[in-house]
Amino acid sequence: MWTGKLRDSGWQGASLVAITYIYFLIFAQFAFLNRLDALGIAGTQLKSVMAAMAAGGILLSLLTPRITLWPSPVLRLRLGLGASGAAALFTLLPLGRGTAIAVALLIGAGLGMLTVTLVTHLGQWCGGKNQIFKVGIGTGVGYLLCNVPAFFAAQPLVHAIAACLLCLAGIGITPRTIATSPVEPAADKASTFPFAFIVAGFAALVWLDSAAFFIIQHTASLKAGTWQGTAHLWTNGVLHLCAALGSAYLLRRRGLSLVLSSAFFMLACACLLLLDPTRVLLASMLYPIGVSLYSVALVAYPSLLSSATSIAERGRQAGWLYAIAGWIASALGIGMAQNLGHVPSGFVAAAGSVVLLPWLLKLLRTRTREIALVGAILLAAFGIERVHPPAHASAPISQVERGRRVYISEGCINCHSQYVRPHTRDVLMWGPVESLDALHREQPPLIGNRRQGPDLAEVGVRRSPLWLKMHFFNPAEVSGASAMPSYAFLFRDQRGDDLVAYLESLRGPGAQEHITAQEDWRPSAAAVARANAGSGKQLYQHYCATCHSRDGKTRATWQASFKRLPTDLTMGPFFYLPSADRPEVRLNRLEEIARFGIPGTDMAGHEYLTGRQVASIGLWLSQNVAKPHPSNEQHIPSGVKP
Amino acid sequence: MSPRSAEVCSRDDSQIIANAAWHSLLWLVIGNCIGVLLAVLLLVPALNRWLGEWTYGRWIMVHMNLALYGWGSLPMLGFLFKVYGADRGTPAAWCRPVLWAWSAALAVASLTWLSGESSGKLFLDWSGYARIAFPLAMLALWLLLAVSFVRTFKTADAAWTARIAKLLGLAILLAVPFAIYVASSPNLYPAVNPDTGGPTGASQLESSLIVVAILLMLPFGLARRKKGSLWPVAASWAALVAESALCVSMARGDTSHHSPAQFLSLGSLLLWLPLTPAYYEAFEWHANTRRWRSAFLWWWGGLLVSGWVLFLPGVLDYFKFTDGLVGHSFTAMAGFLSALLIFVMVQLLGEDGWIFTQTRSFHAWNWGVFAYVVIMSLSGWFEGSDPAFTITFGPLRNVLYILRLATGVIMLAASLEWLVDASALLGKRELATAHVVQEKTA
CATH class of the missing domain: 1.10.760.10 (Cytochrome c-like domain)
Structure with a gap:
């Protein structure tokens, strides 16, 4: 009885989704490339190997629903897993160009058969309840495990063996028979849109994702800001998992359109932020969210949300979706990234118009007046501004x-x-x-x-x-x-x-x-009475040491720019503290400098400090470091750097 | 009848008001999210590097302008739709497009502020493209109201006084977009209090009296006057006339708050402490408004007192440029104005006003604002004696800023609840309209 319950829980479906994603992400997309690099396969040779993988993927994605030789979906799934696992093992061999092409073809073909078969029958392997949630779990866990630092940073050999073992595990957990539980109806708003629109939307998202992935992977500074370091990887993994669960929730409650729009928004922002090196960190947060949002939909749509009326139609739709959106769009995205090195904002806008097209068409149909008025106002404002630009717009200014x-x-x-x-x-x-x-x-x-x-x-x-x-x-x-x-x-x-x-x-x-008034300033008697050398030391470390200690950060960063390097207060010289002065005069001078700086130099004041704080700094300096001595006072002439 | 015209005829007025409420709340929530972001940035400035060029200084422009021209203005569109009858008949079909136009202008303006476009004038921060787009959206509103007014001029059974008041209102409303455009010019700047650099007592009295005038006009568009309640109404209008005369007679130049004429004349606003509640008591209000009517009157009272006290010589000198005055502005915007706007929306929505009357969100908002004002006043108090208090980090400053962040999160949560409820209400209303259309088409 408990085995029945376990089967009904749908864990096999979630696990198969996770296995497929891990295989694809960590092996096919990552470790295999590293392995080829290690084998010296690069340039044109690499392109032909990758083209073979895409060809295998496209071919089997389209052929799998039409194969009559092995009608059993269980057998087809096991064949797909077996081929994928075997291909992973083959990569451990010393491959040449020809054999690498053959192995790549096998990887693509295995993945094509595996993915299309899996999503065509996933509804039967995901239990009777919360099927979309299980897709979300499978996807999220897949991404999370790929980002576990120890696994992510492992050698291609480890990845290949792990991919093979996962495929074997997949074969083991695949149920021998197909359950007959009905596909759970979802709050599907996607099925109202034509299939071609949805394929185009997914293709645009995969295209953006692949381009961004390639750019990050091949730009050292971007890679350092996104995928390197334990904290980054764990953050990415957790973001993937949360976004995948969020995607499942949104798919169930609000439908496909919102999920694809949100994914586009995240990926578009990430691609645009990658143009600016200062915003890489923010891009690295948005990118995994966007990827996981659509990745769940990429599995859930053909398996649970499409308007297909039969298994055969579901399979054919899945085949076209993965051939076009999965393989072709991915290749186009990588190609663009290789040629341009970045995603131009015009391309992002074009992708947006494709992803948002169904939503925009619906909006245009139901909100015609709103769009017309907004368009008219924005256009009129544009025209008026062009006709009457501000007077200062063209005039030269200082x-x-x-x-x-x-x-x-x-x-x-x-x-x-x-x-x-x-x-x-x-x-x-x-x-x-x-x-x-x-x-x-x-x-x-x-x-x-x-x-x-x-x-x-x-x-x-x-x-x-x-x-x-x-x-x-x-x-x-x-x-x-x-x-x-x-x-x-x-x-x-x-x-x-x-x-x-x-x-x-x-x-x-x-x-x-x-300036004369500042020179007359003295801390009040009460402030002097409450001054404390201990707190003066702390304040000195906080406000002064950055310039006035030998290893001060500001001093080190800008040493070439100072007209005169700030005095190291342990050494001198003290150009503004004559040694001939009486101690109390020197103390007053120190307080005045600490509070108001030295006019005409780079020494800035700390005007906002209280009288007691300034008196404390002066006290500590006069007792400890600022002790001008004739021997070190004039060794370095004014204006010369020591 | 075509389905389209059936839809137009069946669009009921509360759906229009619900739309206005939804747009208002959307900007409130966005503004509050940015407010929370700003509070976080004050505590952890290093986070600015994640934002690239969109640093604290640019976000604060968006935050303040959205509060003023989004949340602070859009509920009044609902009020104007109702008063001019734009929410009924053919013009009703254009209410939602006007709301969209307003929101679109704000969205475009937000992007321009973030990209560094600014007039440099606080509270009149319109420049470049947005300086034209926003007044154009206002003109679209005016056009709709004018058409509605002309359409109902002959058919409505309103008194001539009401018609004249509406006509006068249209004339004033027509001037507003042009006034916004002109006043945003960097070449114009009001008189300055030479001792603080802030507004003079005369200009504060002037702007306060405009608020009072709006407060006195609002009930005529929202409710009926109770029978036998003439004196508070008459006394209030008489007081407004008298205070306006006082304001006109005051010096208009750069005058200090140390001048007795300035702080004493501003003190005349305290007259509205008893008058405003009596005035509002003279009208019949929907039962749902009780909470928010009380809240707005309490905030108004607090604002009058604190506004005057903070203008007094010695007090203003102490608090100028500190968090204390930020707290006072917050009393005006998040306390008084928000409570007033919600009160107006609840009255307009009637039974649908439940979206604002939930106990949890009501208390979260009002106590959140109150706590915020107290925290900022405390911070202002410390800052008044030690200017470094907020310039540099310190444990007490950080604790106060963490508490400030917490109150911001509480207010954000309350506004989110309102937005979620308003979305549900809007969905329900649109569904009901769709059914009516279906029935009529059948």
Whole structure:
């Protein structure tokens, strides 16, 4: 009785799906290529081997439903598994070009027979309930196991043996008889669309997937950002599994159209993100989700969701689907990736129009007015903008003005104000005060309403261009765990330098008086009394060491760019701390430098620190490192790098 | 009768309102998702590198503009459809296209903000292509309302006062798209409070009185006045006229909040603490609105008091540019405005208003907003005495920001529940319409 229950649970169906996917992914698509590489088969020879595999796959996909010699689906499935397993073992032999072509043909043929037979009868092997869910489990587990780091990184030999053993296991678990349980009806919205549309949709997705896969596989930097390292692989595996289960849920509840659209959205984003090296990580998250979403559908549609009215028709549909979408589209995708090295956005749009075509046609039929009005408005806006472009669009503008536009584009106003409030402590920290007339001359004034970072109205007074640039590259490193994101991408073109030029231009007429006021600043007596050398050391490590210690990160990264390398405070020289000064004068000078920096140099201040924090830094420095001695004070002349 | 015209005739008004609610909620959920993303980025800035050029600064533009022009505006389209009778007869077929046009303009605008297109003006961030597309969507709405108005002008049995009010409303609405276009220009900038760089008391009073005027007009398009309840209505309108006169008489230049005329005149808004509840009590409301009517009146009261207190000399100087004022803006948008909009939608939906009246989501939203405001006020308090509090990482700052993220997730969950319910309602309504069409065709 329990064996009957076990059979009804449909575990064989889920396992066969998992075995097929593992064989295809880790062996046919991956280990076999590595093996060919090891055998020195490359270039034209490799293309002919891969063409043989595709030919075998296409041929057997189309022929399997029409074979009358072995009418038993169980026998056909075992033959497919047997041929696939044998082909995996053959790859262990020292193959030449001819034998490699023969083995590739066998791999393709075995897979063609296996996949078409499996999906034609999968409904009978998946138990009576939750059949789509079992397809999702099988697919998800297949992908997960392929991404287990130890397995993924194994030698082609191990992959080939594992593929063979899995095929044997598949033969073992295939039921001897076909169950007669009916195919579970699903909330199928796909069957309302013509079969040709669905084949075209799958083909577009496989095409995108294959192209993206090939590009990642053959670009070292992309591969490093996606498929290398234990964490990456586990993340990929878990994402595949979750997406596969999600796909099964969506297929059951919302139908095929939504799943294919979602898969396209994910893959399209991944392909577009791969164009930008800074977004590879995000692409690596979206790619497995998109792949698993459609992979479940690729099995579930022909086996459980198609509108086929007979087993024979189901088989023929599966054959065409796998021949066109599986083999031909995959070859086209790889071919495009080989030739172009990337997926052009126009190609992504073309794939989208194919995948979304059924949905778009339905939308066009049921939402004609909506589409017409939206189209009319967007078109009219386009026309008006072309006829009346903004006045500044064509006029040449200065670098500072260009930088101002970058400031606006990046939304800097959302974190940085440009308004020094008179008669407040803003003046000492971010001053001097700008006149209202000057403010109203700006178009528009960029006052802002929130300070997530310092005020920038007079940033040109207190920061050098180099400091600004260093900060844009790595804010957290330069200014002690700043919450600002890196804007290194701006320096890939002229935007970064423009922005630096704009910020450097932000300085009003009262700069000199302001610097004089800063020189008069001293921490309050209470702050000095509460100062603590221990916390001064911590603050120094946090804010200063990046430039002022021998192994400081900022110092090391930018050492070629400094006009004068920041002083190593354990060694000197101390150009701004004359040894002749009394200790209390030196302490005051240290506090002033820590708070406001040194005007006209790359030494920036830390205006936002409290009086107690500044006094603590000064105390620790004066007690420990900043001890100028005549012997090391003037050894290195001003302006010369040590 | 052709199936198409049968469909048009059978499209009932609540389906139109449900559509407007759905579009509003869609943008609310998207805006909230972005809000949660922003809260995460503030805690873990390193995640920005995953976003390439779409960093925090660009997302915050999308977040604020979607809150204002998506969630904050689309429910009013439902209101206008109802008031001008666009939800009945032939024009009803064009309500959904107008909603689509509005949403499409927002979607396009979101992409332009993310790609770095911005006017540099907070809350009037329209530039480039979106600066034309969005006003055009507004004009499409105006055209629909105008056609509906002309169509019902002779047949409706409304009083002349109502017709004149609608005509006046149409004139104002026609000006809005042009005003948005012109006001988005970088060449125009309002008067500045020289002590803070923010708005002056006069301009705050001006914008607050526009909100009051809308609050006073809303009930006439939504409900009937109770018999024998004239005095609160008359007193409220008289107060609005008096305050408008006060506002007109105020100086328009760059004036400080330290000027008594500025903070005392803004204090006149406290008059609306007792007047607004009395005014709304004078109308007959659907029973489903009770919760959200109370909520919006509480938030309104809180906003009036906190708005005035935060403008006082010394207080504004302390809180300017801090999270404290962000919390205040949140009281206005997520507290008052959201509660008001939901109240309006519940009244318009009637029995279908259940999508907003679930106990769990009601409390999740309102307490979530309240907690957020408290957290931001605390953060603003610390920041007022230590500017580095939010500039650099620290344990207390991080704890507050984690709590802020948690409240954001709670609000997102509440809005998701509303969207799911609105989708179910819309599906049910469309199914019902399809059955009617089938029956009529048969």
